[in-house]
Amino acid sequence: MKLNFLKLNQVILVIIFAQFVFTVAANLSVPFFALFVVQDIGAAAAAVGFASAIYWVVKSVLQLPLARWIDKNHGEIDDYYSLLIGLTVTITGLFLFYFARELWHIFAIQALIGVGDAFVVPPLYAIFSRHLDHDSEGFEWAVQSSFSVGAGSALGGTLSGLLVATLGIRPLFLINGTLMLVGLVILLFLKPYIRPKVPTPVGGRVFLEQKRV
Numbered sequence: 001m002k003l004n005f006l007k008l009n010q011v012i013l014v015i016i017f018a019q020f021v022f023t024v025a026a027n028l029s030v031p032f033f034a035l036f037v038v039q040d041i042g043a044a045a046a047a048v049g050f051a052s053a054i055y056w057v058v059k060s061v062l063q064l065p066l067a068r069w070i071d072k073n074h075g076e077i078d079d080y081y082s083l084l085i086g087l088t089v090t091i092t093g094l095f096l097f098y099f100a101r102e103l104w105h106i107f108a109i110q111a112l113i114g115v116g117d118a119f120v121v122p123p124l125y126a127i128f129s130r131h132l133d134h135d136s137e138g139f140e141w142a143v144q145s146s147f148s149v150g151a152g153s154a155l156g157g158t159l160s161g162l163l164v165a166t167l168g169i170r171p172l173f174l175i176n177g178t179l180m181l182v183g184l185v186i187l188l189f190l191k192p193y194i195r196p197k198v199p200t201p202v203g204g205r206v207f208l209e210q211k212r213v
Helices: 010-040 046-072 077-097 103-130 137-167 170-193
Strands: none
Touching: 010 046, 010 077, 010 103, 010 137, 010 170, 046 077, 046 103, 077 103, 077 170, 137 170
């Protein structure tokens, strides 16, 4: 079945909707992460900064060689599996937050999620960039920003306040992980549009025709 929403191709649509779900999920728990660490775990406020730093250092350092590696492989199948593996690791980390009781648990989980996101971000944006429609690149990036990031953040932030008042902070991580799992399932619909890996001709370059839908 073809989707004709805003005349976007299937790959762009799938990624935009998956990112929307991811953003909603992230904004359920992120606004209350500091309270979780300080009040529930019983750590000092400075620990929140260290936890954030651990995530960003691990993700930022690891994703550079991973991005270089996927750029050297022709086709998109390596990007696709890197994306799925990374999401699986990230989702596992989010569910583990529910069981965290010690500060070192938080630090370890943050590092784990950093590893997962390092496998997710480069291939996700690489696939998105390759499948942008000619003469609609700015518009499609704008849709991604306005809908996936903007609307997703607004909805997630709104729901987070309502849910934490009803359920408490810790259950938010279970909902976060479940929504991330839904986003992963949405990305499975990319598979028919993923370009296979092909060998590089000796002394030549590979030119793959962009598959449009």
